[in-house]
Amino acid sequence: MRLAAVRLVLFDIDGTLLSAAGAGRRAIHSALTEIFGTTGPADYWFDGKTDKQIVRELMRAEGHADAVIDERMSGLLARYVECLHEELRDPEHVAHAYPGVQELLDALARRSDVVLGLLTGNLAAGANAKLSAAGIDPSLFTVGAFGSDHECRPDLPAVAQRRAREMLGVDVAGQALVVVGDTPADIECGRGVGARTVGVATGRYSVTDLMRQGANAVFDDFRDTAVVVNGILGE
Numbered sequence: 626m627r628l629a630a631v632r633l634v635l636f637d638i639d640g641t642l643l644s645a646a647g648a649g650r651r652a653i654h655s656a657l658t659e660i661f662g663t664t665g666p667a668d669y670w671f672d673g674k675t676d677k678q679i680v681r682e683l684m685r686a687e688g689h690a691d692a693v694i695d696e697r698m699s700g701l702l703a704r705y706v707e708c709l710h711e712e713l714r715d716p717e718h719v720a721h722a723y724p725g726v727q728e729l730l731d732a733l734a735r736r737s738d739v740v741l742g743l744l745t746g747n748l749a750a751g752a753n754a755k756l757s758a759a760g761i762d763p764s765l766f767t768v769g770a771f772g773s774d775h776e777c778r779p780d781l782p783a784v785a786q787r788r789a790r791e792m793l794g795v796d797v798a799g800q801a802l803v804v805v806g807d808t809p810a811d812i813e814c815g816r817g818v819g820a821r822t823v824g825v826a827t828g829r830y831s832v833t834d835l836m837r838q839g840a841n842a843v844f845d846d847f848r849d850t851a852v853v854v855n856g857i858l859g860e
Contacts, residue, residue: 633789633797634857635744637806638752640828642726643759646718652708660701663687672829673810675746675772706750713758720758723827725847730765732850742768744781744804749773778810782818803857812838823857
């Protein structure tokens with residue numbers, strides 16, 4: 626691999642690579658009920674947010690001050706991860722990768738000019754749990770930026786860039802950095818650092834929604850491996 630030619634492709638997880646069949650929402654609700662006595666508003670959207678952000682916004686809506694939320698955050702997140710593992714073992718709600726995902730990851734992993742990574746609002750432990758439950762090997766991803774690294778999603782690309790420098794000895798910037806996700810938040814955080822952005826309409830948002838956000842390429846799904854690889858890499 627010529628490090629100067631590396632492209633770092635960062636994937637979101639939920640709604641992009643896989644469906645966790647609601648395990649994350651149920652696990653956070655369980656942990657919130659134990660720690661705060663409430664789940665917060667039932668109509669709250671989790672999409673495109675970090676786990677810490679989700680907890681904060683839900684509990685702010687219930688009237689809790691940030692100081693109280695901060696005091697309880699570590700314990701709540703630890704309990705959330707425990708609940709998540711329990712939920713992912715539920716045979717009635719099975720996590721699964723979306724069609725074409727494994728073929729796409731394999732195709733990108735075979736390229737000498739691509740490094741696979743993750744950019745996700747999930748805690749690192751939660752990300753690994755969801756990937757494993759859906760049959761995706763977490764070790765495919767060399768670089769990761771997680772909700773456990775920063776509460777604000779727009780700050781995560783810089784975390785991934787720093788880790789790429791530390792692990793690969795190369796600066797990855799501009800269109801050499803690619804952010805792939807299913808929400809406007811994914812597209813926005815990638816554009817914020819000048820990255821190439823790629824949307825996929827396997828989550829809540831449509832192709833039109835993601836195109837309007839300014840994605841460089843958008844797909845209905847990842848079934849057509851060759852076309853999606855070209856779209857991700859701008860070839």
